Every structure is written in structure tokens, then in C-alpha cells.
Amino acid sequence: MDLSFKTGEELFQFVLLGVLLIFTVILFIVVMNIFMLLKKLNLGASGSVAAEAGEETSFWKSLTNAVPIAKEETVMLEHNYDGIRELDNHLPPWWLGLLYGSIVFAIVYLLNYHVWHWSPSQEQEYTMAMDEGKKEVEAYQAKLGESIDEKSVKVLADPKTLENGKTIFTEKCVACHGAAGEGGVGPNLTDEYWLHGGTINDVFGVIKNGVPEKGMISWKATLKPAQIQEVSNYIMTMKGTNPANPKAPQGEKVGDAATATASGDSTQAK
Amino acid sequence: MRLFTKPLLSSSSSDSSGALEGFYYDNKIVKAFIIVTVIFGVVGMLAGLTAALQLFWPAANLNLPYTTFGRLRPLHTNAIIFAFVGNGMFAGVYYSTQRLLKGPMLSPILSWIHFWGWQLIIVGAAVSLPLGMTTGKEYAELEWPIDIAITLVWVVFAINFIGAIIKRRERHMYVALWFYIATIVTIALLHIVNSLALPVTLFKSYTLFAGVQDALVQWWYGHNAVAFFLTTPILGLMYYFLPKAANRPVYSYKLSIIHFWSLIFLYIWAGPHHLLYTSLPDWAQSLGTVFSIMLLAPSWGGMLNGLLTLRGAWDRVRENPVLKFFVVAVTAYGMTTFEGPMLSLKNVNAISHYTDWTIAHVHIGGLGWNGFMTFGMFYYLVPKMWRTNLYSVKLANIHFWLGTLGIIFYALPLYWAGFTQSLMWKEFTKDGFLAYPNFLETVTQILPMYMARAFGGTLYLAGTLVMVYNLMKTAGSGEFLAHEYDEAPALNHKLKVGGAFHTILERKPVLFTVLSFVAVLIGGVVEFLPTWLIDSNVPTIASVKPYTPLELEGRDIYVREGCYNCHSQMIRPFRSETERYGEYSKSGEFVYDHPFQWGSKRTGPDLHRQGGKYPDSWHYNHMLEPTSMSPGSIMPAYPWLFDDELNTANTATKINTMRTLGVPYEEGYEDQAVADLTEQAEGISKNLADAKIKVGKEKEIIALIAYLQRMGTDIKNEATALK
Numbered sequence: 001m002d003l004s005f006k007t008g009e010e011l012f013q014f015v016l017l018g019v020l021l022i023f024t025v026i027l028f029i030v031v032m033n034i035f036m037l038l039k040k041l042n043l044g045a046s047g048s049v050a051a052e053a054g055e056e057t058s059f060w061k062s063l064t065n066a067v068p069i070a071k072e073e074t075v076m077l078e079h080n081y082d083g084i085r086e087l088d089n090h091l092p093p094w095w096l097g098l099l100y101g102s103i104v105f106a107i108v109y110l111l112n113y114h115v116w117h118w119s120p121s122q123e124q125e126y127t128m129a130m131d132e133g134k135k136e137v138e139a140y141q142a143k144l145g146e147s148i149d150e151k152s153v154k155v156l157a158d159p160k161t162l163e164n165g166k167t168i169f170t171e172k173c174v175a176c177h178g179a180a181g182e183g184g185v186g187p188n189l190t191d192e193y194w195l196h197g198g199t200i201n202d203v204f205g206v207i208k209n210g211v212p213e214k215g216m217i218s219w220k221a222t223l224k225p226a227q228i229q230e231v232s233n234y235i236m237t238m239k240g241t242n243p244a245n246p247k248a249p250q251g252e253k254v255g256d257a258a259t260a261t262a263s264g265d266s267t268q269a270k
Numbered sequence: 271m272r273l274f275t276k277p278l279l280s281s282s283s284s285d286s287s288g289a290l291e292g293f294y295y296d297n298k299i300v301k302a303f304i305i306v307t308v309i310f311g312v313v314g315m316l317a318g319l320t321a322a323l324q325l326f327w328p329a330a331n332l333n334l335p336y337t338t339f340g341r342l343r344p345l346h347t348n349a350i351i352f353a354f355v356g357n358g359m360f361a362g363v364y365y366s367t368q369r370l371l372k373g374p375m376l377s378p379i380l381s382w383i384h385f386w387g388w389q390l391i392i393v394g395a396a397v398s399l400p401l402g403m404t405t406g407k408e409y410a411e412l413e414w415p416i417d418i419a420i421t422l423v424w425v426v427f428a429i430n431f432i433g434a435i436i437k438r439r440e441r442h443m444y445v446a447l448w449f450y451i452a453t454i455v456t457i458a459l460l461h462i463v464n465s466l467a468l469p470v471t472l473f474k475s476y477t478l479f480a481g482v483q484d485a486l487v488q489w490w491y492g493h494n495a496v497a498f499f500l501t502t503p504i505l506g507l508m509y510y511f512l513p514k515a516a517n518r519p520v521y522s523y524k525l526s527i528i529h530f531w532s533l534i535f536l537y538i539w540a541g542p543h544h545l546l547y548t549s550l551p552d553w554a555q556s557l558g559t560v561f562s563i564m565l566l567a568p569s570w571g572g573m574l575n576g577l578l579t580l581r582g583a584w585d586r587v588r589e590n591p592v593l594k595f596f597v598v599a600v601t602a603y604g605m606t607t608f609e610g611p612m613l614s615l616k617n618v619n620a621i622s623h624y625t626d627w628t629i630a631h632v633h634i635g636g637l638g639w640n641g642f643m644t645f646g647m648f649y650y651l652v653p654k655m656w657r658t659n660l661y662s663v664k665l666a667n668i669h670f671w672l673g674t675l676g677i678i679f680y681a682l683p684l685y686w687a688g689f690t691q692s693l694m695w696k697e698f699t700k701d702g703f704l705a706y707p708n709f710l711e712t713v714t715q716i717l718p719m720y721m722a723r724a725f726g727g728t729l730y731l732a733g734t735l736v737m738v739y740n741l742m743k744t745a746g747s748g749e750f751l752a753h754e755y756d757e758a759p760a761l762n763h764k765l766k767v768g769g770a771f772h773t774i775l776e777r778k779p780v781l782f783t784v785l786s787f788v789a790v791l792i793g794g795v796v797e798f799l800p801t802w803l804i805d806s807n808v809p810t811i812a813s814v815k816p817y818t819p820l821e822l823e824g825r826d827i828y829v830r831e832g833c834y835n836c837h838s839q840m841i842r843p844f845r846s847e848t849e850r851y852g853e854y855s856k857s858g859e860f861v862y863d864h865p866f867q868w869g870s871k872r873t874g875p876d877l878h879r880q881g882g883k884y885p886d887s888w889h890y891n892h893m894l895e896p897t898s899m900s901p902g903s904i905m906p907a908y909p910w911l912f913d914d915e916l917n918t919a920n921t922a923t924k925i926n927t928m929r930t931l932g933v934p935y936e937e938g939y940e941d942q943a944v945a946d947l948t949e950q951a952e953g954i955s956k957n958l959a960d961a962k963i964k965v966g967k968e969k970e971i972i973a974l975i976a977y978l979q980r981m982g983t984d985i986k987n988e989a990t991a992l993k
Binding site: 013064066069072076077079081083084085086087089091092093096098099102103105106109113114122123125126129132133134136137140141144155170171175176180184185186212214215217220221222223224240247265 | 275366369370372426437440442445510513520521522523524526528532547552553555556557559560561563566567568570571574578581582657698699700702703704707708843844845846848849850854884885886887890891898899900901906961964992
């Protein structure tokens with residue numbers, strides 16, 4: 001027998017076939033059983049057992065198809081295990097339905113995913129979800145108009161912006177940059193030295209995209225552009241605050257002039 | 271102590287042609303198993319409660335390595351599964367088997383080897399797990415010497431049991447025995463295959479399987495440990511003790527046959543439902559789903575046969591504590607076996623997986639089904655064997671209500687917590703951002719639920735203590751009957767008896783055992799062989815390289831500390847997960863992972879793409895004091911990693927072992943391994959020094975940082991190589 005399956009899919013179909021075969025056999029046995037049962041019932045109807053059919057048509061009875069307790073001697077088996085007796089009640093019809101139903105479900109499920117490919121595989125599902133997400137975001141942004149990025153970020157000094165910025169800073173940044181921006185795992189934000197440029201645009205860019213090779217993570221999945229603008233502005237206000245335990249300067253010294261050029265309107269805002 | 275008693279009626283067998291033979295049932299072994307069940311039950315529940323407290327009160331770990339969550343949780347699960355449920359099951363099996371066979375076990379010596387062997391294993395687990403000796407595979411954490419001991423003791427049990435069946439005086443085997451047989455053969459199979467490993471030292475081994483294959487084997491084992499250790503033997507106990515206590519005939523023999531065979535055949539396939547939306551091949555996932563769905567009816571067959579046996583005895587349920595416990599147990603079984611298939615549906619699993627929903631689900635089974643069956647059984651057995659009445663029905667009722675309320679207070683908050691947290695993980699804002707980008711937010715949100723859960727656990731434990739008192743008082747008021755006399759006619763082997771196919775099977779124990787073995791073998795083979803033999807199931811990624819010696823040592827620390835108990839390493843292909851963690855996990859990334867560490871619960875975030883995300887100093891500070899980097903974190907601190915020096919004595923052996931397992935370290939690399947390790951450690955130590963952190967390069971934390979920084983990064987190298 002050639003067992004060289006090129007793909008798992010191929011082998012899977014082979015297995016599926018085997019399983020289907022087993023189920024067919026089971027189904028065949030069940031159908032045979034039903035025929036035997038019908039035959040017995042026929043005999044019963046023409047004979048003497050018919051009387052039983054009339055009584056106890058309660059909901060419970062129809063649910064379990066149980067032999068009434070008063071008559072349970074008729075289905076009592078001869079078994080006696082340490083005093084435990086056994087009845088031979090019928091299988092509850094709904095239970096049998098559940099069993100067959102679940103088998104049908106299983107077959108259809110497998111065919112659906114692996115033969116007919118009506119439903120997407122998990123990778124296809126993922127691609128679809130990503131596309132959908134992208135479309136939703138684009139539609140939302142189109143409705144919203146322009147968004148803030150590292151080019152359009154504004155220097156703002158209104159108390160609300162700075163207060164929001166401070167909240168964000170306390171929540172997200174202090175772990176690495178210290179409570180007062182004095183530095184720790186990350187660089188000192190209060191001195192005049194910057195590793196990646198000291199303008200608000202630079203700071204916005206670093207927060208947004210991160211500097212993965214140095215351990216600064218990207219916040220664009222976490223913070224909205226407006227929030228990055230707020231916290232960037234708050235960081236700009238830290239310069240020269242001289243907190244306790246400052247981390248040694250890192251990067252290039254950036255003069256006031258350099259930061260000012262990119263933020264021409266900052267003085268007006270103040 | 272009275273040694274024997276005459277039964278009022280001699281047993282009546284259907285073919286009682288031979289002369290009556292007298293014999294004694296061994297009650298002493300049952301008593302011994304009951305005592306250890308109660309002791310280890312309380313210990314296991316205390317361990318669980320301590321772990322539950324740590325989730326909202328991290329200081330409850332006493333700041334000791336031995337009692338941190340990552341080591342305590344395996345202790346809890348192993349104690350409850352193998353010491354509490356296991357010993358309880360043995361008590362019931364030894365009691366019922368002798369009576370169903372009309373004869374003692376094969377040999378009392380084997381019974382006592384089984385007993386003491388098993389207790390020794392439990393003590394071994396109780397010592398080794400807190401010490402951090404673990405294989406890192408859930409519910410199979412015990413290291414290889416203990417695994418071998420388990421195998422040996424299990425074989426002793428099997429010989430004792432099958433031997434007793436062969437020597438029996440009852441012609442046919444009752445349904446309870448079928449379930450015991452299935453338990454014995456399947457647990458042997460599961461345990462041996464999943465524990466296959468190569469030893470490095472006496473206390474450390476690497477599993478034979480890697481990555482996806484290891485995951486598949488592990489959850490084939492994990493799921494079927496639930497099936498064949500926590501379900502089938504307990505169903506067997508139900509079939510003996512429930513009709514006994516209710517004094518009613520079993521509802522349907524037909525149902526017994528059909529649900530038994532369908533249950534054991536279908537159960538074994540369902541393991542992959544623990545790995546939906548992971549890197550396991552789609553076809554295997556689908557098999558896991560559909561076989562779980564098909565399991566619903568066979569499972570409910572057991573519940574129906576239990577509950578319907580109580581027809582005509584419901585008035586007694588109100589007064590009889592034994593029946594009360596059984597009714598709730600069987601109902602809990604029905605609930606949990608309905609929930610199981612539902613959780614196996616892809617779209618439900620997408621929500622439930624990695625959350626507390628799973629924890630709630632297993633505890634309905636554990637506290638409700640296993641616990642209450644055991645309790646009911648003990649309330650039946652102790653008065654019976656000590657030949658007295660239960661000391662206090664009132665206390666038993668109090669236990670019943672404490673236990674029931676305990677289950678409710680345990681499960682409902684966790685359902686709520688799981689659902690809430692999952693929705694928070696998945697929620698996006700309109701502008702395309704995660705609504706709760708900080709994982710910690712989704713944890714602090716559910717802390718009140720954790721408190722409620724610990725309260726539920728306390729109630730349940732309190733109920734158990736009430737039972738301990740009640741049982742001790744009962745035993746004290748009675749007289750223990752160590753050897754119970756009974757008589758039955760010997761089996762006349764020459765007598766020709768006919769019967770339907772299954773009736774014949776019921777008197778052929780060896781054939782029955784073989785057939786059950788075949789039934790459980792099929793599913794495992796069909797799922798496992800293709801994953802192993804067909805390469806396309808795990809597409810290789812060229813840039814994925816073996817771990818460096820330092821990373822390998824770091825990984826062993828990760829395993830030792832049980833990080834997988836709270837952190838997954840498996841990013842599912844969902845937008846909400848790739849946004850949060852990065853590119854979803856590929857099967858080819860895990861080919862050198864012996865063992866796999868995908869995890870099953872996210873109390874903390876996924877770590878698969880952790881490598882390179884933060885600087886070394888972040889990890890240093892975070893492991894020393896997690897709240898310094900993540901204020902409000904419930905992660906414990908790991909100060910000992912900063913004091914203890916990395917043991918490199920076995921590094922070369924580890925490299926050799928890994929090479930034997932198929933990891934492509936060059937021949938002779940083991941000689942260079944420690945030098946490479948030192949060099950890499952120096953680099954990290956220097957990085958830390960730059961961040962003003964002074965730490966010796968030989969400390970364990972350095973190795974752990976090396977591993978954390980490597981995780982999930984190989985795939986990025988491929989991306990750059992392609993560019």
C-alpha cells in the first residue's frame with residue numbers, strides 16, 4: 001500500500017474516508033436494528049402486547065421512553081451484582097437523536113472545512129479580519145479628517161494638554177524614564193542631550209515608532225496620535241527641571257535654537 | 271476489632287451450581303486509601319487556596335521560591351488529581367471490585383505495594399515540585415524517576431486488578447468493572463507515551479517530542495487524564511455506589527453498553543481542542559472539535575443512567591446525604607460535559623481560551639463531579655465499614671451546602687472574569703487601537719472576581735473539614751471490620767452459557783481489556799502519526815536556530831519557575847493578538863523546544879514575541895520587583911535568581927542530550943558550550959552595567975534574560991534576510 005502522502009490534507013482526506021466508512025457500518029447496523037424492532041412491533045400489534053401502548057403518554061414518558069416503575073419487572077434483567085440489579089430500558093429517544101445529530105454535525109463540519117472549503121481556514125480568517133479592521137479604521141479616519149503625525153504635531157502649552165500629558169507619562173513612561181524624567185532604564189529626558197533629536201517632531205516620532213534596537217517600544221498601538229502629542233508636549237516642558245538622581249547625558253547636545261526652529265509658534269502659545 | 275461477620279443472605283448468582291465458598295473482603299486497604307484521600311485532599315485544597323490568594327495578594331507566596339505561584343499551582347493540580355481523586359478512586363475501586371467479583375484482590379501484598387508505592391510517589395511530588403524539579407508539561411510535571419515509579423506501581427495495580435477478575439466467582443463483569451479496565455489500560459498508555467524523555471541528570475530530563483508534536487502529545491495526555499483518571503473510574507464508582515445507596519436497579523443496561531464504548535472510543539480523539547487557533551495543523555484541530563462534539567451524547571449517557579437510576583428514589587434523596595452528594599455530582603458531570611463540547615467550538619474557544627473560563631470549567635468537574643462523588647462515597651463507606659451510623663446527618667448536610675455554595679462562589683466569578691477579560695483583550699477603538707492596550711488593565715479589572723473565587727474555595731475547604739470531623743466521629747463510634755466475610759459458589763467453567771455478543775464479552779476479561787485498548791489506541795495513532803511523519807505539517811523556517819547554551823540554561827530556569835502557568839508562548843492569528851503581541855506564532859518556530867511552553871492560561875501577557883521588546887535592564891528590574899516596571903502587577907518577584915549562580919556543570923550534557931533528540935548542535939560543540947555561555951553572559955552583564963546595574967555575569971538572572979530576549983526573534987531574521 002502506498003502511504004506516501006504529500007500533504008497532511010491528502011492524508012486527512014484518507015482518514016476521513018475511513019471514518020466515514022466506519023460510520024456507514026454503524027448506520028447500517030442501526031437501520032437493521034430498527035427493522036428488527038418494527039418487525040417485533042408488528043407482531044405485537046397483531047398479538048397481545050398492544051394493550052401497553054395506550055397507557056402513560058405523559059411528557060416524561062415520551063422524553064425517556066422508560067418502562068413505568070410499576071412494570072419495571074418486565075425489563076428487569078437477571079443480573080445481580082452484589083445486590084445491584086439492572087433494568088434494560090430503551091435508550092431515551094432524544095439522547096439517541098443527540099448522538100446521531102452530533103455524528104452528522106461532525107461529518108458536515110469536516111467536509112465543510114477540509115473538502116468543500118466553504119468556511120475559511122484560520123489563516124484566511126486572519127487575513128479577512130485584518131483587511132476588515134484596516135477598512136474600518138480608514139473609513140473612520142476619512143470621516144474624522146486629518147490626523148496628527150510626526151510632521152503635523154503641534155507645540156501646545158495649554159494646561160489641559162500638559163495635564164493629560166502628565167497623566168500618560170505617569171502611567172506609561174515613569175517605569176523606564178523615572179517619575180521626574182530623570183532616566184533609569186531609559187535616558188534622562190530633562191537634560192539637553194538627545195539620542196534621536198530634540199524637537200517635538202523627533203520626540204513624537206520616537207514615541208510613535210519606538211527605537212526597538214535600544215529597547216524603546218513603539219506606542220502607536222497603545223496611544224492615539226492626540227495622546228502622543230500630549231505626552232510629547234509634556235516631555236518638552238521637563239527640560240531643565242534638574243530632578244534628583246539624574247542619569248548621565250546620552251546622545252548629542254541640542255541647543256535651544258534647534259528645538260525652537262521646529263516650533264516657531266511655541267512662544268505665541270505661551 | 272471484629273474480624274468477620276456472616277452475611278444475612280448468601281449471594282445469589284445466576285448460575286449458582288457449585289458449592290458455596292467462603293472468603294473475606296479486605297477492608298483494611300480501603301480504609302488506608304480513605305485516610306490518605308482525606309489528608310491529601312485537605313493539603314491539595316490548601317495549596318489551591320494559597321495559589322488563589324496569590325492572584326490578588328502576591329505576598330501570600332511568602333516570598334519563597336518554593337511557594338511561588340509557578341511552583342505551587344502544579345503542586346495543587348497534581349495533589350488534587352493524583353493524591354485526592356486518585357486515592358479516593360482506589361478506595362472505591364478496591365471496595366467495589368472485591369464485591370462485584372465475589373472474591374478478594376489477587377494478592378494483599380500487591381494491594382499494599384500499590385498503596386505505599388503510590389503514597390511514596392505523592393511524597394516525591396510534594397518534595398520535588400516545590401524544589402522546581404519539573405518537566406514543564408501540565409499535569410505531567412513529575413520528573414523521570416517518579417514517572418518510572420508511577421509506571422511500576424500502575425502495573426502492580428493492573429496485575430492485582432486483572433488477576434482478581436480472572437479469579438472471580440461472578441460469571442459476568444458488571445459495568446463498573448468495564449470502566450475500571452478502560453482506566454487501567456488507557457492511563458498506562460497515556461502516561462508512558464507522554465513521559466518519554468531523555469534524562470540529563472537524576473532530576474532533569476528533556477521530553478522526546480518538540481514543539482507542535484510535544485503539544486499534541488501533551489494535550490492528548492492532558493485531555494485524556496481528565497477522561498480516564500477523572501471521568502471513567504468515577505463513572506465506574508457511580509455505577510456501583512449510586513444504585514447501592516439508592517437501592518434501585520440501574521436504569522438501562524443497553525445505555526451502559528453504548529455509552530461505555532462510544533465514550534472511550536471518542537474521548538481519546540478530543541485532545542486537540544486544547545490547541546484551537548494555535549500552530550497545530552488545521553486538520554488536527556478539526557478532529558479535536560468534531561470528536562468533542564460527538565462526546566456530548568456518550569457523556570450524557572452516563573449522567574442519564576445515573577439520574578434515571580434514582581427514579582422512584584427521589585424522596586430518599588432529600589433525606590440521604592449520600593444520594594444528595596451523588597445527585598449534585600452527576601449533575602455537575604452533565605454540566606461540565608455539555609460545556610466541554612461547547613468550548614471546543616472554534617468561535618467559543620476563541621473567547622474562552624487562555625482565560626479563567628477554563629479554570630471555572632475544570633472546577634465544575636473537579637469540585638462538583640470528582641469531589642462530591644468522593645464525599646458521597648465516603649459517607650456511604652465509613653458507616654458501612656465501621657458498622658455504625660453516620661455520626662451526624664446534620665453535619666453532612668452542612669458540608670453539602672458549604673460545598674455547593676463553594677462551587678457556585680468559585681465558578682460564577684471566574685466565568686464572569688474570563689468573559690470580561692477576553693472581551694477586553696479583543697476590543698478595538700474606532701480608530702483601530704486596542705481599547706485596553708495595557709495587559710495589566712485587563713487583570714486589575716478582574717481582581718474582585720479572584721477574591722470571590724478564593725471565598726468560594728474557602729467555603730468548599732471548610733465543608734471538607736466538616737466532613738473530616740464527621741467521619742472521624744463516625745469511625746470512633748463504630749468498630750472497624752477489617753475482613754468482611756461473604757460466600758459465593760465457585761465459577762463453573764465447564765458450564766455452557768450462551769448470550770448476546772456483549773454478554774459473552776463480559777465474561778472474557780482479557781479480550782475485553784484488549785478491545786478497550788484498541789478502542790483508545792485508534793484516535794491517538796491517527797492524530798499523532800501524520801504530525802510526526804509528514805513534514806508539511808510543520809513547515810520549517812530556515813532562520814530558526816537552536817538556542818545558545820546560555821539561552822538553553824535560561825529556558826530551563828523558565829521551566830523550573832513554572833512561568834508557563836501564567837504566560838503563554840502562542841500568539842493566535844487574531845487581529846487583537848497580533849496588534850498586542852506581534853506576528854502570530856508559526857509551527858516551525860518551535861522545532862527545538864523540548865518541551866514546548868505554549869501554556870494554557872494568560873494571567874500575564876503572551877511572551878512569544880518578548881525577545882527584543884524591552885532592554886535587558888527592564889527585565890532585570892522587572893524580575894527583581896515587577897511592580898517597579900508594571901505598577902499594580904500581580905506577578906511575584908524572583909529575588910533568588912539574583913543571588914543564585916547559574917550551574918553550568920551540566921551544560922555540556924544538556925547540549926549532548928539535545929543533540930540526541932535531534933537539535934543540530936555540531937559534534938563536539940559541548941566542549942565549547944560553557945565558553946560561549948560565559949561570553950554571552952558577559953555581553954548581557956555589560957549591557958546592564960551601561961544601565962547602571964551591577965550584576966555578576968554568573969547569576970541565574972543573566973541566563974533568564976538571555977532566553978527572554980531570544981524568544982520569538984528568529985523569525986525576524988528571516989524577514990531581514992529576505993529584504
